[in-house]
Amino acid sequence: MTTLAKSTLTGTDPTETGPTESPETGAAATTAEPVLAVRDVRIRSQVDDREIVKGVSFELTPGKVVGIVGESGSGKTLTCRAVLGILPPHFEVSAGTIHVAGEDVATLEPRQLTAMRGSTISAVFQDPASYLNPSIQVGPQIAEVIRVKKGAKRREARRRAVELLAAVHLRDPELVYTQYTYELSGGMLQRVLIAAAIAADPRVLIADEATTALDVTVQAEILDLLADLRDNAGLALVVVSHDLAVVAQLCDEVLVMREGEVVEQGPTEQVLYHPRHDYTRLLISEHEQYGLEKFLTREQS
Amino acid sequence: MTVLEVTGLDVHYGLRRQRRQALAGASLAVERGEVVGLIGETGSGKSTLARAVLGLVRPSAGRIVIDGEDVSGYGERQWRSLRRRGVVQYVFQDPLRSLDPDLSIADSLVEPLLIQGVPRAAAEAKARTFLAKVRLDEELLPRLPGELSGGQRQRVAVARALVTEPKLVILDEPVSALDAANRVQVLEILKDLRAAGIALVFISHDLGSVAGIADRIAVLYQGELVEVGSARDIVVTPQHPYTRLLISSAPTLSTASAGRAEREALRALLTA
Numbered sequence: 001m002t003t004l005a006k007s008t009l010t011g012t013d014p015t016e017t018g019p020t021e022s023p024e025t026g027a028a029a030t031t032a033e034p035v036l037a038v039r040d041v042r043i044r045s046q047v048d049d050r051e052i053v054k055g056v057s058f059e060l061t062p063g064k065v066v067g068i069v070g071e072s073g074s075g076k077t078l079t080c081r082a083v084l085g086i087l088p089p090h091f092e093v094s095a096g097t098i099h100v101a102g103e104d105v106a107t108l109e110p111r112q113l114t115a116m117r118g119s120t121i122s123a124v125f126q127d128p129a130s131y132l133n134p135s136i137q138v139g140p141q142i143a144e145v146i147r148v149k150k151g152a153k154r155r156e157a158r159r160r161a162v163e164l165l166a167a168v169h170l171r172d173p174e175l176v177y178t179q180y181t182y183e184l185s186g187g188m189l190q191r192v193l194i195a196a197a198i199a200a201d202p203r204v205l206i207a208d209e210a211t212t213a214l215d216v217t218v219q220a221e222i223l224d225l226l227a228d229l230r231d232n233a234g235l236a237l238v239v240v241s242h243d244l245a246v247v248a249q250l251c252d253e254v255l256v257m258r259e260g261e262v263v264e265q266g267p268t269e270q271v272l273y274h275p276r277h278d279y280t281r282l283l284i285s286e287h288e289q290y291g292l293e294k295f296l297t298r299e300q301s
Numbered sequence: 302m303t304v305l306e307v308t309g310l311d312v313h314y315g316l317r318r319q320r321r322q323a324l325a326g327a328s329l330a331v332e333r334g335e336v337v338g339l340i341g342e343t344g345s346g347k348s349t350l351a352r353a354v355l356g357l358v359r360p361s362a363g364r365i366v367i368d369g370e371d372v373s374g375y376g377e378r379q380w381r382s383l384r385r386r387g388v389v390q391y392v393f394q395d396p397l398r399s400l401d402p403d404l405s406i407a408d409s410l411v412e413p414l415l416i417q418g419v420p421r422a423a424a425e426a427k428a429r430t431f432l433a434k435v436r437l438d439e440e441l442l443p444r445l446p447g448e449l450s451g452g453q454r455q456r457v458a459v460a461r462a463l464v465t466e467p468k469l470v471i472l473d474e475p476v477s478a479l480d481a482a483n484r485v486q487v488l489e490i491l492k493d494l495r496a497a498g499i500a501l502v503f504i505s506h507d508l509g510s511v512a513g514i515a516d517r518i519a520v521l522y523q524g525e526l527v528e529v530g531s532a533r534d535i536v537v538t539p540q541h542p543y544t545r546l547l548i549s550s551a552p553t554l555s556t557a558s559a560g561r562a563e564r565e566a567l568r569a570l571l572t573a
Contacts, residue, residue, distance in 0.1 A: 071480035186343075215342040216507050217564075220550035224561055242480065245509075245552035272554055286481050287554050290488055290513030295536040296553065 041096035067247030070257035139177030149200035187218035310363035338515030356380035387465020452483025
C-alpha cells in the first residue's frame with residue numbers, strides 16, 4: 001500500500017542492555033548501527049545558569065522503542081527538542097553528544113539540521129491542530145513536505161500524500177486530503193500529523209505526549225498505528241508520556257525522569273516489575289491503587 | 302439516602318434544524334457517601350449531564366431531584382437561590398480558570414460564605430478549617446492562585462467547593478491535569494469526603510482514573526447511559542460493547558496488551 005521501507009532490521013539481540021554500559025562506543029554492544037545515540041546529554045538554561053537536564057543517555061536501533069516517562073518540568077520534552085536541534089531560546093546542550101544516523105548534531109550547520117529533520121528524524125506532539133495551517137486543506141500540507149524533502153513533482157507528491165493518509169488508517173484518504181483542520185477530529189488530526197511526520201521516510205519518530213489529549217479508545221488506535229510503523233517500516237520510536245502505562249504498551253526500554261534526572265532506566269519488564277527507585281514505585285502504586293489494576297491482575301507478556 | 306436522582310433526562314442543543322440531542326433518557330441516582338464515576342468520551346454527554354444538574358442547561362424532558370427537592374421546573378431565580386445555599390458544588394479540571402486569579406486564596410474561600418450572609422470572622426474561621434481538610438497549610442491563605450502549584454490549586458478549588466457544606470459535589474476531570482503525587486493526594490481527599498457522607502459525581506473520559514475511587518460507574522455513549530454497575534463489575538465483567546472497548550483501550554501496566562484484535566472487533570460491532 002505504501003512505499004515505506006520494509007524493516008531492514010531482523011537480527012537485534014533482544015537481551016541487549018542499555019547504553020549506559022557502553023558510553024564510548026555504543027555500537028560495539030549492538031548488532032545494528034544505532035540511528036539515534038544520546039550520551040550523557042545535559043541541558044542548561046542560560047538565563048539563570050541552571051542545569052535543567054542532568055545527563056540523559058539512550059540508544060536506539062531500527063525497530064526499537066524507547067520510552068521517557070516524567071511529569072511536566074522533568075526535562076523529557078527538552079531532551080527531545082535537543083535531539084531535534086530545536087531547543088527554545090536561552091537553552092543549550094552544555095555537555096554530552098547526540099548522534100543521529102551517525103552524525104554528531106552539534107557539528108551540523110543550521111541548514112544541515114533542517115535537512116535532517118523530517119528526512120532522518122521526525123516528531124509529533126500533543127496538540128496536532130496547532131501544527132497545521134487551518135486555512136489550507138490538510139492534504140496539500142503533507143504533499144508540500146514530500147515536494148520539499150523528497151524533491152517530488154506535484155502530481156507524485158499528491159499521490160504519495162494520499163497513500164500516506166491511507167497508511168495511517170484514515171478511512172477515506174481522498175476525502176481527508178481535501179479537508180480542513182476544523183472538519184477533522186483530534187484523533188484524525190494526529191493521524192494526519194503522523195502521516196506528515198513519516199512523509200520523508202525518517203528513521204526515528206519522536207512522539208511527545210502524542211496521545212495525551214485524545215480519548216482513550218483513540219489513544220489505543222494511535223498506539224497501534226505507531227506499533228505498525230515500527231513493525232512494517234522499521235521505524236525507531238521515542239515515546240514520551242507522563243503515563244507509565246502508555247509507555248509500557250510499546251517500549252523496549254524505559255527512562256523515568258524527575259526534575260531533570262533519569263532516576264531509573266532499564267528494559268520495560270524490569271522497570272515495571274522490579275522498580276528500584278521510589279518514584280517509579282509511586283507511579284506503579286498509583287495505578288495499582290487507583291487504576292484498572294485495582295481489579296485486574298497484571299500480566300507479563 | 303438519595304442525594305441526586307435524575308430520571309429520563311433529555312437535553313437538546315441548537316434550534317430547529319440544528320437541534321441535536323446531547324442526552325437521551327439518562328437516569329441515575331447517587332446516594333449519600335457514594336462516589337459515582339461518570340465515564341464517556343468527547344461528545345458523549347457527560348458534561349451536559351453535569352451542567353443540567355447544576356442548572357446551567359435546561360433539560361427538554363425528565364426530572365432532577367436534589368436532596369429531596371424537585372428542581373426540574375426551576376427558573377433562573379430559583380436556581381440562583383439554590384446555588385447560593387451551596388447544596389451542589391463543582392470542581393473543574395483547570396483550577397486556574399475556576400479560581401479568580403486576582404483574589405487571594407483566603408478571599409476565594411470566604412466568598413461563597415459571605416454571599417450567604419455569614420459574618421467575615423466566622424467565614425474566615427471556616428475557610429481555615431476546610432483548608433486543613435484538603436491538607437494545605439494556612440500560610441497559603443494570603444497568596445494568589447498563580448503562586449501555587451497545580452496540585453495545591455486544585456486542592457484549594459476542592460476546599461472552596463466544601464465551605465458551603467454541600468450534599469453533592471460534581472468533579473469534572475478533577476485530576477486529569479495533575480501529576481502522579483498530586484493525583485494521589487486529591488483522590489485521598491475525595492475518600493475523606495465520601496467518609497464524611499458527601500455524594501460525589503466524578504466525571505472523566507478515562508475509566509482507569511475513576512476505577513479506584515468510584516463505588517459505582519456509569520458509562521455514557523452517544524448521549525445514552527449504556528451501562529451502570531459497581532466499579533468491579535464494570536472493570537471485570539463489562540457487558541456493553543462500548544464499555545468493553547473502553548476497558549481494552551485503557552493502557553495498563555501489563556506489558557501483554559493482547560487487546561488489539563478484540564478492540565477492532567468491538568469497534569466494528571459499535572459502528573455496525
